[in-house]
Amino acid sequence: MSSIHGLTDGPVDHDRPVAEATHITKRFGPTVALSDAGIVVRQGETHALVGRNGAGKSTLVGILTGLQAPDAGAVMFDGTPAPPLGDRDAWRQRVACVYQKSTIIPDLTVAENLFLNRHARGRDRLIRWPQLRRQAEQLLAEWAVDVDVRRPASSLSVEQRQFVEIARALSFGARFIILDEPTAQLDAAGISRLFERIRALRAQGVTFLFISHHLQEIYEICDQVTVFRDARHILTAPVADVSRQALVTAMTGEDVTMPDTVHAAPADDAPVLLTVRELRTHSGATLSMQARAGEVVGIAGGGGSGKVEVAEAIVGLARPAGGTVTVDGRVLRPGSVPDALDAGVGLVPQDRHREGLVPQLSIGENVTMTVPHRIGRNGLISPARRDAFADRTIADLAIKASGPHVPVAELSGGNQQKVVMGRALASDPKLLVLITPTAGVDVRSKQTLLGVVEEVRGRGTTVLVVSDELDDLRICDRLLVMFQGRVVAEKPHGWSDNELVAAMEGVDLDHV
Numbered sequence: 001m002s003s004i005h006g007l008t009d010g011p012v013d014h015d016r017p018v019a020e021a022t023h024i025t026k027r028f029g030p031t032v033a034l035s036d037a038g039i040v041v042r043q044g045e046t047h048a049l050v051g052r053n054g055a056g057k058s059t060l061v062g063i064l065t066g067l068q069a070p071d072a073g074a075v076m077f078d079g080t081p082a083p084p085l086g087d088r089d090a091w092r093q094r095v096a097c098v099y100q101k102s103t104i105i106p107d108l109t110v111a112e113n114l115f116l117n118r119h120a121r122g123r124d125r126l127i128r129w130p131q132l133r134r135q136a137e138q139l140l141a142e143w144a145v146d147v148d149v150r151r152p153a154s155s156l157s158v159e160q161r162q163f164v165e166i167a168r169a170l171s172f173g174a175r176f177i178i179l180d181e182p183t184a185q186l187d188a189a190g191i192s193r194l195f196e197r198i199r200a201l202r203a204q205g206v207t208f209l210f211i212s213h214h215l216q217e218i219y220e221i222c223d224q225v226t227v228f229r230d231a232r233h234i235l236t237a238p239v240a241d242v243s244r245q246a247l248v249t250a251m252t253g254e255d256v257t258m259p260d261t262v263h264a265a266p267a268d269d270a271p272v273l274l275t276v277r278e279l280r281t282h283s284g285a286t287l288s289m290q291a292r293a294g295e296v297v298g299i300a301g302g303g304g305s306g307k308v309e310v311a312e313a314i315v316g317l318a319r320p321a322g323g324t325v326t327v328d329g330r331v332l333r334p335g336s337v338p339d340a341l342d343a344g345v346g347l348v349p350q351d352r353h354r355e356g357l358v359p360q361l362s363i364g365e366n367v368t369m370t371v372p373h374r375i376g377r378n379g380l381i382s383p384a385r386r387d388a389f390a391d392r393t394i395a396d397l398a399i400k401a402s403g404p405h406v407p408v409a410e411l412s413g414g415n416q417q418k419v420v421m422g423r424a425l426a427s428d429p430k431l432l433v434l435i436t437p438t439a440g441v442d443v444r445s446k447q448t449l450l451g452v453v454e455e456v457r458g459r460g461t462t463v464l465v466v467s468d469e470l471d472d473l474r475i476c477d478r479l480l481v482m483f484q485g486r487v488v489a490e491k492p493h494g495w496s497d498n499e500l501v502a503a504m505e506g507v508d509l510d511h512v
């Protein structure tokens with residue numbers, strides 16, 4: 001196995017480029033994902049890469065990590081040309097990317113994941129388990145990661161998994177780490193712990209490329225920012241020199257001012273559409289609530305609050321331990337998504353990779369999957385009607401794609417999320433349940449998606465927004481704030497960000 005390295009010898013040289021990609025062009029069929037674009041990341045900095053969905057960020061990451069070859073251009077590490085694509089070990093010593101989607105193997109222990117394919121073996125070629133475990137413990141201790149290496153990787157929280165992946169990258173010798181939307185699934189406390197870790201490693205000379213759609217995070221943790229737009233490099237500058245407005249303008253190419261959300265509350269006499277009675281999840285979270293037609297209700301809460309579990313129980317993604325859900329007078333069959341869909345529920349699940357989409361199928365097939373009756377008759381689907389339906393979705397949600405036939409797998413992450421939303425809306429649902437709907441979605445697209453909510457509620461749809469994102473929650477008429485499995489506060493529209501954040505952390509500002 002390779003030895004466990006200490007950190008870079010000598011002082012950090014802030015002028016030294018650790019990674020450089022120059023004049024990169026990359027095409028996928030007719031799509032130009034990168035056009036003569038590039039980036040220079042210097043030692044010890046935390047460099048933000050931002051851009052709208054489909055701007056080319058993930059494509060650049062694929063090229064910087066040697067998973068994809070550019071059609072033109074070059075990659076250098078520490079001033080020397082990148083290794084050949086096939087030499088994975090050499091790439092691993094230079095760069096690693098921690099993705100939103102885990103790359104560790106759930107059925108293996110943490111120790112096995114850390115030393116996958118570099119097991120300590122004796123002369124008899126047998127794996128030395130005690131030695132392997134000790135090495136894993138030593139490695140995590142070196143990077144101050146407090147995780148029991150005997151645990152199966154599947155039992156790690158997102159935060160622990162990311163720390164393990166960072167430690168694994170460092171153990172290969174890489175001192176340049178790409179974090180691809182690392183905060184997307186973390187709560188506020190998890191984000192501050194991640195940032196502390198980044199700061200500590202940066203002080204030791206580790207360089208980060210940080211991809212995020214949360215611009216405030218970039219101001220908090222990054223020194224430099226690079227903006228890509230439509231496959232091109234637009235600017236690179238110190239974060240301190242770029243205002244938020246200038247950043248958004250660079251990303252969108254237009255001078256945009258964020259409109260104030262117009263808030264239209266539902267009529268007082270609107271009928272109750274959703275009743276959740278003593279719903280109990282297997283993890284012990286409980287919820288009782290009602291929502292009226294046209295009402296937008298938020299279920300807010302941090303990680304471990306139980307908000308996602310109760311939402312999944314409402315829509316049938318998880319079987320509840322008890323309680324009932326009634327939609328427009330119909331009691332839903334517990335744990336049955338088909339029954340919920342049939343009763344008029346539209347759903348944006350938390351994990352689009354697992355529950356959301358069939359990646360090999362086209363946009364058209366995905367958005368019309370739950371509404372075959374809308375695009376055909378007697379079991380025969382009309383491709384023309386399907387295309388027309390999908391074209392409308394593409395236009396309404398500003399999905400960046402050349403047409404309805406494009407397989408969803410070829411879309412950027414944020415655009416995939418919009419397809420999930422399109423599918424949820426396809427049935428004109430009576431109840432729309434959105435679980436962290438804007439994860440991975442760029443600033444402008446967020447406005448589009450949240451604008452759609454405003455529109456459907458105008459047509460009488462009840463919307464449940466399940467999130468810890470203040471932007472998502474701001475559109476709600478009222479919020480139920482969950483903490484440790486219980487609703488601890490209810491807030492009518494007009495709450496302050498501070499009181500909401502405090503309530504999500506379990507602190508009631510009225511009583512401190």
Ligand SMILES: Nc1ncnc2c1ncn2[C@@H]1O[C@H](COP(=O)(O)OP(=O)(O)OP(=O)(O)O)[C@@H](O)[C@H]1O
Pocket residue numbers: 028029031032033051052053054055056057058059060400409410411412413414415440442
């Ligand atoms: N394997 C592929 N096949 C075809 N097109 C692709 C493929 N991967 C990416 N693209 C296209 O390349 C363009 C850039 O996509 P990329 O994933 O790099 O964007 P991104 O900036 O990471 O977006 P997001 O913020 O949504 O993740 C998009 O138009 C996308 O549809």
